[in-house]
Amino acid sequence: MPHDHSEPHSLLPSDPELRARALETILVQKGLVDPAALSALIDTYQNEIGPQNGAQVVARSWLDPAFKARLLADATSAIAELGFEGRQGEHMVAVENTPEMHNMVVCTLCSCYPWPVLGIPPAWYKSDEYRARAVKEPRAVLAEFGVALLAGQKVRVWDSSAEVRYLVLPMRPAGSEGLNEAALAALVSRNAMIGTALAGTA
Amino acid sequence: MTRAHDLGGRPAGDIPEKDDAVVFHVGWHAKALALNLACGALGAWNIDASRFAREQLRDYATLSYYEKWMAGLANLLVERGVVSEAELAGEVAKAPRSDKSLHAGDVPSAIRKVIPYLRSSGPAPHFQVGDRVRTVPAPGAGHCRLPAYAAGRVGTIILSHGNHVLPNSNARFQGENPQPLYTVEFTAAELWGEAAEATGDAMSLDLWQPYMRPA
Incomplete structure (x- = not known):
């Protein structure tokens, strides 16, 4: 990627908490991510595995x-x-x-x-x-x-x-x-x- | 090729929070991991491509761990045509749930599903346990899993794992190109010379056949 062109991620908010929220919103809106699946993944690694x-x-x-x-x-x-x-x-x-x-x-x-x-x-x-x-x-x-x-x-x-x-x-x-x-x-x-x-x- | 991620052997300070038992320190850490796992299930890339996306980040050295995961994910989503730059900038139209999206009910089986990297195809092994090999002089361009500290060094094969998916080609979507994978043991003296802490200490790496020659 040439250096005069920003990487795509720079289109997202730079604050990490806002960035996570923005990514989630975009992916859920597009039907690519199920919010309940995110919760299940987090719960599994937090509590089970x-x-x-x-x-x-x-x-x-x-x-x-x-x-x-x-x-x-x-x-x-x-x-x-x-x-x-x-x-x-x-x-x-x-x-x-x-x-x-x-x-x-x-x-x-x-x-x-x-x-x-x-x-x-x-x-x-x-x-x-x-x-x-x-x-x-x-x-x-x-x-x-x-x-x-x-x-x-x-x-x-x-x-x-x-x-x-x-x-x-x-x-x-x-x-x-x-x-x-x-x-x-x-x-x-x-x-x-x-x-x-x-x-x-x- | 900067290999900013290739940290082995570099000088560094004290190791932080050695007894830490918290899995996710803040909510966005958990979200960054879960988003990566959920998007991985879409099938638009493989694990080597996701590692390559992170290590290519221009700001690799300054981004925190889960910031790397989010930045790599965002870049991959665009590069693979899953999300457009306009959508990443916030212009998203609501769409119905994709057939490919990971459903909550499928999470337990998806996590526990074993998808091996071992393949029955590919070349025959040139080496066997006990053989001495010399690694190639420098890590190859792109996604090469030979750390710089072990390049051009002589070691001994101690385990033979069969043919595994080669990250170099898989990360670039150029095919799995399975190659014999070995665990190679190096003495601390071979790697670090007089800076080695103790004679007799050893280091082992998992290396593919194209990374080595007979010693």
Whole structure:
């Protein structure tokens, strides 16, 4: 597009709230968007699809070795066993933290994220700062998040550059023996499944 | 080609709001996302085209995240002939509901529907797990998913995913052109040299066969 011609979006109000309203009005008037569908989409990602889904996957993997084996072999199918599948989770890979290896996930080019298990990515994951730094200085980033690595533990960063989506399986915390799936899931935060926290921490 | 979106490895400050649990901070964030999803259902573009529309924005570096989503959406609506510039400027006549519009009742199934990017067509894989490859010297023009920080670097294939839709051609509506997709592991030392934080740390990227050569 030549630089002497404005991009079409400049025809809309520049204030983002007014811009959203204008876009909605235009699209609804033209019969292209159903306002009730917008509400349903927002409600789904606000209330139904979120990190509680991924936490259930992780808790199940801690309790059921056969499930964990399936999850590491074919995460998309294993996660679908729990009913979580669809948009932005079409090709899942689960990566397991061990005393030797800590995994963390980023998307340096945009904001790719496993929606069916973690929902909509948080603002920090989409921030320029995380996208810029996670690949070059993951240890500094982890320290900033308060993650203490074990002695000798290596770090592996997964940059989601295609339609493959990564779920980190954090290590099961000591002292969690005997807890049921729901209690274990409560120990698994969103950040722990991105790799910027450990299980059992907020 | 500025690749303003290609942020990996650039210097940057502290990461904001690390414990934030709010899904949508203000109403227009939610609306910007939902409008993108609802318009995506119209079928006038694909996911690669929507990413390309955002990364081409002249004001990429200054627009906030959901401002990028709205600007990219508005540009795509016009470029694909779904909405005219006059309509975007506010001259909209009321029209009946399009058959293609996403209905509220179909939202749960639309979100959960699995539409894979894996294809049975395309070339045979040239590489297998364990092979050493060197990425091409620079990201190609247009929508290329090879980050600049990993261009011209040697890595090892650790996963092979079959043939996936190639973003480069799909983003320009030039066909899916499925190509073998691999996860390639690079050592931190290979990518960052003496600036690497620790020997033995690694980075992995998902890269299509045209992005690499035998090392």
